Amino acid sequence: MITYFIIGFTVLVSYLAFQNHELMDKLQFNAAKVIHQKQYYRLVSHAFIHANWPHLLVNMFVLFFFGRGIEQYFGHYFENRAIFYFLLLYFGGILASNLWSLIKHQNNYYYNAVGASGAVSAMLFAFIFFNPWEKLYFFGILPIPGILFAAGYLFYSYQMSKKSTDNVAHDAHILGAIFGFVLPIILRPELFRQFIDQLIPFL
Numbered sequence: 711m712i713t714y715f716i717i718g719f720t721v722l723v724s725y726l727a728f729q730n731h732e733l734m735d736k737l738q739f740n741a742a743k744v745i746h747q748k749q750y751y752r753l754v755s756h757a758f759i760h761a762n763w764p765h766l767l768v769n770m771f772v773l774f775f776f777g778r779g780i781e782q783y784f785g786h787y788f789e790n791r792a793i794f795y796f797l798l799l800y801f802g803g804i805l806a807s808n809l810w811s812l813i814k815h816q817n818n819y820y821y822n823a824v825g826a827s828g829a830v831s832a833m834l835f836a837f838i839f840f841n842p843w844e845k846l847y848f849f850g851i852l853p854i855p856g857i858l859f860a861a862g863y864l865f866y867s868y869q870m871s872k873k874s875t876d877n878v879a880h881d882a883h884i885l886g887a888i889f890g891f892v893l894p895i896i897l898r899p900e901l902f903r904q905f906i907d908q909l910i911p912f913l
Contacts, residue, residue, distance in 0.1 A: 713780075717773055717774060720766070721770060724759050728763075734824070737756060738759060738824045739753070739756035739811070740819065740823075741808075742817055744812065744816075745812070753812075757828070773830050779837050780796060787894075803828050804826070807828020807829070807885045808885075809885055810881045823879050823882070825879075828886030831883045831884075831890060832886045833890060834890065835888070835889075838857060841908070842856050842857040843908065843909075860891075867887075868880070871884065
């Protein structure tokens, strides 16, 4: 249920920001304004607005599928703390994905970023952590084992981050993904052994 609430709230806020450029400007991530003007809310608010409809729909589509899976996994492993840990994963993914940009662009008032990609990457990689061989459908067509998809995703994001030829915060994707993979281990360390057993069952 919490997945649906986040999707609904994000769609609503993004839609309002599409109609109101002042709201878009106020909510987007801007490291310089966070550091020098102490507008700390921007560390989170940017995840609820998006650049355009395709950007919003892709993020919410991924969240829809993997967020529900994480709710089930967390419900099984963490029981009465499941909702709290789910929110910790989502909002922690938002914050973790900002870290490099916060340092790199702390004096750049012209750098802005929007979108829930960091949090969505955290959800995706947490899902892969719990079931590394689950098939993910690349472009909705080609089935790829989750662990192989994760390796390709990180490699691609790293290469694109080095090139900086587009307007996508690939470093945020990487940091969000790492956070999503590591958090379940921090919350319950024995889960790492389960991951290894699934990854290499003959060990």
